[in-house]
Amino acid sequence: MLKIGDHLPEFKGTNQDGKTIASSELIGKKLVVFFYPQANTPTCTVEACNLSDHYSELEKAGYTLLGISADSVKKQKNFHSKFAFPYDLIADENHDIVEKFGVWQEKNNFGKTYMGIVRTTFIFDEKGICVRVIDKVTSKTAAAQILEG
Template identity: 40%
Template sequence: MTTEATAKRLAVGDTAPAFTLSDSEGNSVSLADFRGKKTIVYFYPAASTPGCTKQACDFRDSLESLQGLGYAVVGISPDQTTKLEKFASKEELNFPLLSDPEHTVSEAYGAWGEKKNYGRVYEGLIRSTIVVDEEGKVSLAQYNVRATGHVAKLRRDLGIDPK
């Protein structure tokens, strides 16, 4: 069921795949726009669902401190831009949400593949976070992450949490 493209996950040192997607306002956003910054690219299954809302709000509430440490944040889901616009507005999100309805970018990042839920096996978006360094290389790749507490864990894994 899983294709070879979806089976390959990124690893530290890989070149992050280039992308250009539409954001919640219909603007084109590219990974190249973040060149020279450390960028947290996180993939989430669906806007306005409980787990995805919790995760997005966690990034929203942590954005200022992350930016102070040189990180940008970008969220990517298969949702259409209209759904992302409502989600961003309702939750007052302060970072770009990008639409990947064909899941091309999700596949390139290894965030699309086989999932199991309540005994059902299907293909879908795997909640994942990839950190891209200033030169466009992967510095951290996490798959099957939990929505709750993810930003705190990410900070610890990046060595930017003093605790």
């Protein structure tokens, strides 16, 4: 998994509107990249909505937000439209980005082992250096966890 001091990995992803977003475009901004397991599921919705509800505070603190999951562009579009999120959601169906960040891992749920995204938030400075990793994300207070750093 990406650690504090690591550089923002190079990637290109497709957002909810089919637009390509490259990590190189994000250098020069304080960046929050949050990974969530699946669009429109209860816990992921709580997290994404909490970030949306506190977006102005995050923006005031200088942050740009980017959400990433392994969902399709269509699913991301539906999720984005349904809740009118003020930030982009990236569809990473091929797991390229999640693997570069190290969040595509073996998970265990109710005795079943499978590969999936581990809910994690990475915070980068304007130079693209990781300054914080939140690996115990609390969905209901995700924005507060970012702002308390």
